[in-house]
Amino acid sequence: xxxxxxxxxHLVRRRGQEARLRCSPMKGHSHVYWYRQLPEEGLKFxxxxxxxxxxxxxxxxKERFSAEFPKEGPSxxxxxxxxxxxxxxxxxxxxPPRQAYTGELFFGEGSRLTVL
Amino acid sequence: GEDVEQSLFLSVREGDxxxxxxxxxxxxxTYLYWYKQEPGAxxxxxxxxxxxxxxxxxxxxxxLLNKKDKHLSLRIADTQxxxxxxxxxxxxxxxxxxxxxxxxTSLIVHP
Numbered sequence: 001x002x003x004x005x006x007x008x009x010h011l012v013r014r015r016g017q018e019a020r021l022r023c024s025p026m027k028g029h030s031h032v033y034w035y036r037q038l039p040e041e042g043l044k045f046x047x048x049x050x051x052x053x054x055x056x057x058x059x060x061x062k063e064r065f066s067a068e069f070p071k072e073g074p075s076x077x078x079x080x081x082x083x084x085x086x087x088x089x090x091x092x093x094x095x096p097p098r099q100a101y102t103g104e105l106f107f108g109e110g111s112r113l114t115v116l
Numbered sequence: 117g118e119d120v121e122q123s124l125f126l127s128v129r130e131g132d133x134x135x136x137x138x139x140x141x142x143x144x145x146t147y148l149y150w151y152k153q154e155p156g157a158x159x160x161x162x163x164x165x166x167x168x169x170x171x172x173x174x175x176x177x178x179x180l181l182n183k184k185d186k187h188l189s190l191r192i193a194d195t196q197x198x199x200x201x202x203x204x205x206x207x208x209x210x211x212x213x214x215x216x217x218x219x220x221t222s223l224i225v226h227p
Contacts, residue, residue: 004158033214042120042219043159043204056214091158103147103208103215107158 002026004108005074006092012114019079019086021111025094032075033105034067037089049075082115089113120218122205127224134192136221138205141186145207148181149215150190153202162190162203192223200225 005024013019025032034046045059049069060067064082069075079086089112093105122138140148146167151159165172165179165188172179178191188207192199202222206215 035217040219043217045214045216048214093159102164103149103206103213104161104164105159105215107151107160109156109158 004029004092004094004106006090006108006111008111009109010112010114012116013082014116015083016081019082019113019115021077021079021090021092021113022074023077023092023094023108024074025092026096026106029094029096029106031095031097032069033093033095034075034077035091035093037091037110039088043091046077079113082113084115087113087115119216120205120207122203122218122221124219125222125224127226128195130195130197130225130227132195134190134195134199134223134225136190136192136203136205136223138188138190138218139186140188140205140207140216142207142209142216143186144209145186147208147213147215148179148188149204149206149208150177150179150188151204151206151217153204153220155201159204195223195225197225197227199223 032049035043047067048056064080066078089110091110093107120140128134149164150162152162153159176193180189202220204220205218208215
């Protein structure tokens with residue numbers, strides 16, 4: 001059973017460009033979470049999704065950031081018009097429905113975004 | 117202040133015990149977790165404790181919870197160089213099962 005797959009592992013963008021980060025959860029997992037790790041900071045929750053639904057987006061910046069988890073395909077975190085402050089590691093995690101209620105998460109290896 | 121706080125660095129000698137401490141603010145926390153992150157990798161759940169417990173032991177790992185003081189600790193017995201990593205404390209408040217993480221403690225194990 002493959003783990004949580006994130007791609008790309010590294011992404012470089014210039015200011016004003018768009019960044020798209022993809023996450024394929026573990027097989028059988030229907031819950032996806034996105035966290036951001038800024039330099040010298042801990043993991044900050046961004047958004048929690050189930051298939052075709054955003055459950056909690058309380059950690060998402062109000063502008064430029066969006067996330068989706070379609071019925072088919074990976075979850076996508078999209079950042080429009082990137083700025084230098086968006087440079088960070090973005091981690092995706094997944095969990096199956098039962099274990100979602102203990103908060104046990106399975107993490108991917110992260111996508112490291114660098115904005116020039 | 118941060119919801120979950122932990123010291124940033126801990127250095128120990130191989131074979132010694134390591135104790136990583138964490139404090140949290142949410143008194144309604146239901147689950148408390150320790151995750152481990154090795155270089156270039158994602159986080160991996162090490163262990164968790166339910167809030168009505170005060171101790172949990174799993175091989176070389178011992179988790180202690182002082183709910184009154186909102187203090188969580190992770191003890192690693194006989195620390196090995198392979199234990200060198202960043203250890204994240206996290207809590208999941210009642211009514212929400214989305215963990216809130218601390219900044220992580222970098223454990224450095226010297227031979």
